[in-house]
Amino acid sequence: MKIATYNVNGVNGRLPVLLKWLKEASPDIVCLQELKAPQERFPLNEINAAGYQAVWNGQKSxxxxxxxxxxMEITEVQRSLPGDPEDIQSRYIEAIINQIVVCCLYLPNGNPYPGPKFDYKLSWIRRFKRRASQLIKMELPAVLIGDFNIIPEAIDVYKPERWENDALYRVEVRKAYKELQKKGWLDSIRSLYPEEKIYTFWDYLYKAYDRNAGIRLDHILLSPYLSPYLTSGGxxxxxxxxxxxxDHAPVWIQLDAHTGHSK
Structure with missing residues (x-):
């Protein structure tokens, strides 16, 4: 089974790119972030025509x-992160697919640091960690997947010394990411490539992509139940x-089997 995440940065404006990639990569499960479209403007007909079912939570702009x-059938579990009923930002959706709990997230950016946006980011992370801990305690096959807006380590960023006071690389958010790993969540891409510089985002400015001046923001974390079945990724x-x-690239992993099923 091939599972992927892709921050599309506008699902309608970049729909041709998304459809081209879906055809080329043929993932079985895909999590998308930054739809930048209200609920009724999600391009369901085009997604269906490409061979995919979908659940989504849109937000204007x-x-x-x-x-x-x-x-595969998708059973939606929830479309908001528990813990703050006043949070109306569309950043989380959770579903069960083929007995796997798929938690798709678009974690807040948090800039500028310091400030209320960074405080919101830390609050969101605390809620997210609670949900992640629940899934571990329930011993479920689960994946935390999406745009985390967290650069975990120095190896994950071009010129890390420039990012010390950026909300993506602040010590508080990197600590939270490590705490997820200590709870048992496997950073699948880093586990496959422990010493390689791997980026998932390149700014549109300063020819960042041409210079490979990127950062790694998009992650796929596997619960202990799933991590033994990880075979490849990239x-x-x-x-x-x-x-x-x-400005993001798709990230994917391959699982060879789980809970008696294979794909």
Whole structure:
């Protein structure tokens, strides 16, 4: 089973890029972030025509998350992160697909630091960690997947010394990421490539993609139940070079089997 995440940075404006990548990569499960479209403007007909079912939570102009599945039923669990009923930002959706709990997230950016946006980010992370701990305690096959807006280590960023006071790289958020790992969540891409510089985002400015001046923000974390079945993974970095592409690239992993099923 191939599971992928892709911050599309506008699902309608970049729909040709998304459909081209879906055809090329053929993932079984896909999590999308930054739909930047209200609920009723999600391109369901085009997604269905590409062979995928979908659940999504849109939001006008910004945010928005979706989960797609090919030839599998999607059972939606929840479309907001528990813990703050007043939080109306569309940043989380959770579903069960083929007995796997798929938690698609678009974690807040948090800039500028310091400030209320960074405080919101830390609050969101605390709620997210509670949900992640619940899934571990329930011993479920689960994946935390999406744009975390967290650069975990110095190896994950071009010139890390420039990022010390950026909300993506602040010590508080990197500590939270490590705490998820200590609870048992496996950073799948880093486990496959422990010493390689791997990026998932390149700014549109300063020819960042051409210079490979990137950062790793998009992650796929596996629960202890799933991590033994990880066989491969990577970043489709060439997609970032396509015309009118997102500033993120798709990230994917392959699981060879789980709970008695294989794909």
């Amino acid at each position: 910004w945010n928005g998350v979706a989960i797609l599945a090919r030839d 970043v489709d970095s060439h997609v970032r070079g396509w015309e009118k592409s997102s």
